[in-house]
Amino acid sequence: MKQAARAEAFQRLQTLSSDDRVAASGFICRRLLEMPELRQARTALLFRPLRDEPDILPLVRELRAAGIRIGFPVYPLPDELIHHESPMPRMYFRELPPMLDPGSLRGSNARSLPDVRLEPDTNTVLLAPGRGFTTAGVRLGRGGGYYDEYLAYWRERTQFLTAGVCFARQIFDSLPATETDQSLDMVCTELDLIQAP
Ligand SMILES: Nc1nc2c(c(=O)[nH]1)N(C=O)[C@@H](CNc1ccc(C(=O)N[C@@H](CCC(=O)O)C(=O)O)cc1)CN2
Numbered sequence: 001m002k003q004a005a006r007a008e009a010f011q012r013l014q015t016l017s018s019d020d021r022v023a024a025s026g027f028i029c030r031r032l033l034e035m036p037e038l039r040q041a042r043t044a045l046l047f048r049p050l051r052d053e054p055d056i057l058p059l060v061r062e063l064r065a066a067g068i069r070i071g072f073p074v075y076p077l078p079d080e081l082i083h084h085e086s087p088m089p090r091m092y093f094r095e096l097p098p099m100l101d102p103g104s105l106r107g108s109n110a111r112s113l114p115d116v117r118l119e120p121d122t123n124t125v126l127l128a129p130g131r132g133f134t135t136a137g138v139r140l141g142r143g144g145g146y147y148d149e150y151l152a153y154w155r156e157r158t159q160f161l162t163a164g165v166c167f168a169r170q171i172f173d174s175l176p177a178t179e180t181d182q183s184l185d186m187v188c189t190e191l192d193l194i195q196a197p
């Protein structure tokens with residue numbers, strides 16, 4: 001079920017040219033910066049976009065100027081997941097040091113950052129990538145379960161706002177959801193900021 005939806009998402013993304021991607025990413029960033037919750041946050045947990053994801057890195061400059069701390073995810077590679085019995089989620093966020101250009105970080109995994117960890121609290125906004133979302137905030141990820149595990153753990157401990165970020169063509173009428181799927185409070189595309197019910 002999820003594999004079929006991921007294949008569908010892949011097909012839809014294939015038809016987005018790189019020029020379209022750049023333009024849509026610009027609209028997405030503008031829309032995100034209009035979100036009062038993000039402007040007023042103390043911590044923004046972002047992601048380092050992979051090639052077919054919206055480029056949200058231009059947010060870094062604006063958020064920094066507003067004094068907001070920025071974190072990027074660090075996660076273990078599949079071959080390191082030999083046995084995972086820790087109660088802590090596998091993924092965590094490292095703070096982007098004030099002077100560092102995020103463009104100099106390679107790949108989606110922020111392992112080259114110093115190990116200064118940021119945990120979510122009530123003044124945190126987390127932006128999540130995804131292969132697809134519904135307008136109800138249901139998220140289809142890449143299949144690692146990283147965000148589900150992270151959100152399940154931290155939502156038991158604190159409250160924070162979560163928004164999915166994707167291109168409008170990644171919005172699905174419905175997605176196969178399982179017991180462990182964590183849905184998001186909002187979804188931002190180049191066309192809308194959708195508030196999940
Ligand atoms: N940008 C981004 N960060 C994310 C996610 C994501 O979907 N997007 N994840 C969602 O849960 C987690 C990691 N899951 C991932 C699963 C597969 C690949 C992947 O296909 N990687 C490429 C290498 C890309 C690179 O690192 O530059 C590969 O293995 O070929 C990456 C992340 C946490 N961080």
Ligand SMILES: Nc1ncnc2c1ncn2[C@@H]1O[C@H](COP(=O)(O)OP(=O)(O)OP(=O)(O)O)[C@@H](O)[C@H]1O
Nearest residue numbers: 002140141142143144145146147148149152180181
């Ligand atoms: N809280 C959790 N703790 C441990 N494993 C979990 C948790 N939530 C989900 N998983 C497991 O992760 C695996 C992948 O789940 P799923 O396909 O929903 O991931 P995804 O949301 O697409 O991935 P990602 O968040 O990495 O993009 C499933 O086997 C699921 O059982």
